[in-house]
Amino acid sequence: MSQKTVVIIGASGAIGKALVNLNLRLNNQVVTVSRETLSISHPLLKKYQSDYSQKSISEVASLISRVYPMLSTITVCNGALHTQTNMPEKRIEAFDIDYFSTLLHINTMTPFMWLQAFTPHLLSTQTPCVFTALSARIGSISDNQLGGWYSYRASKASLNMLFKTASIELQRRKCNAKLMLFHPGTTDSELSKPFQNNVPEGKLFKPEFVAQQLHSFQLNRDFNGAIDYIDWQGHNIQW
Ligand SMILES: NC(=O)c1ccc[n+]([C@@H]2O[C@H](COP(=O)([O-])OP(=O)(O)OC[C@H]3O[C@@H](n4cnc5c(N)ncnc54)[C@H](OP(=O)(O)O)[C@@H]3O)[C@@H](O)[C@H]2O)c1
Known part of the structure; x- marks a missing residue:
């Protein structure tokens, strides 16, 4: 199989790291972005750092697009569920504006800023590119039977809406990129650690x-031209 170039953003997380290792094993050129300095090194690995400000995202995305004009996949793995001060809300009374803002920034705005920053690349490249954001089934409005987890749920629902809206625009603008929202299922990571007992x-x-x-x-x-919202089995999730 020919070598592909893949971009993995949020590469220090559990799923991000696993994607990096998998692609290196497949001899793909791997380009990572993280807030952290990744300890791993490999001849096929190029590492960038970003503080995820809009300026930094824009600069890093243009640099990557210039250096690697043939990107096959761009995957944004960023996400947060709990913070140092807050756990997901069980009751309306627990809703906290700072916690909600933090989750909106990490789960919604950050992936969308990456899509925004790579849009010039996606519109101009001849290489078909799949742009994936890690979402969650909990962001599905029609699937919401349990309630709770207001901020996380709403941040993923907003992410889904932004990407769905962008897919309509990109199709209209004759972009041949594919957008995908992926629900990994409950996965062993820092994010899921406090909730693993119930799995x-x-x-x-x-x-x-x-x-x-x-x-x-x-x-x-x-x-x-259509966006896919799928789970770890490849099954479509209702919006
Ligand atoms: N694990 C699960 O059970 C599960 C279930 C459903 C959906 N998901 C989704 O899957 C994605 C990956 O999660 P994971 O399980 O791999 O979690 P993880 O190991 O905790 O990784 C978290 C990721 O989010 C980024 N991140 C953390 N804090 C951030 C901040 N303040 N600002 C910007 N980025 C920040 C990190 O990027 P850096 O490399 O820049 O540090 C890292 O890539 C998330 O979007 C999550 O919502 C996970």
Whole structure:
């Protein structure tokens, strides 16, 4: 198989790291972005740092697009569920504006700023590119039977709406990129750690499994202009 160039943003997280390792094993050129300095080094790995300000995102995305004009996939793995001060809300009374703003920034605005920054690339490149943001089933409005987790739920629902809206515009502008929103299922990471006790046997996935699933779906996307909102099995999620 020919070598591909993949961009992995939020590469220090569990799923991000697993995607990096998988792509290096497949001999792909891997370009990472993180707030952190990644300790891993490899001849096929190019690392960028970003503080995820709009300025930094714009600069890093233009640099990557210039240096690597043939990108096959761009995957944004950023996301947060709990902070040092707040856990997901069980009751309306727990809603906290600072916690909500933080989650909106990390889960919604950051992935969308990356899409914004790569849009000139996606519109001009001849290489079909799959742009994926890690979302969650909890962001589905029609699937919401349980309630709770107001800020996380709403930040993922907003992410979904921004990407769905962008897909309509990009199709109108004859862009041949594919947008995808991916629900990894409950995966062993810092993000899910406080909630792992409630996960049924066999339903807590290893990041390596999730990365493999995501990678196979990215390889087999239909470049039909429509956005895909899918889970770890490749099944469509209702919006
Ligand atoms: N794990 C699950 O069970 C689960 C379930 C459903 C959906 N998801 C989604 O999957 C994605 C990846 O999660 P994970 O399980 O791999 O979590 P993780 O190991 O905790 O990784 C968190 C990621 O978010 C980024 N991040 C953390 N704090 C940030 C901040 N303040 N500003 C900007 N970026 C920040 C990190 O990027 P840096 O490399 O820049 O530090 C890292 O990539 C998230 O979008 C999450 O919502 C996870």
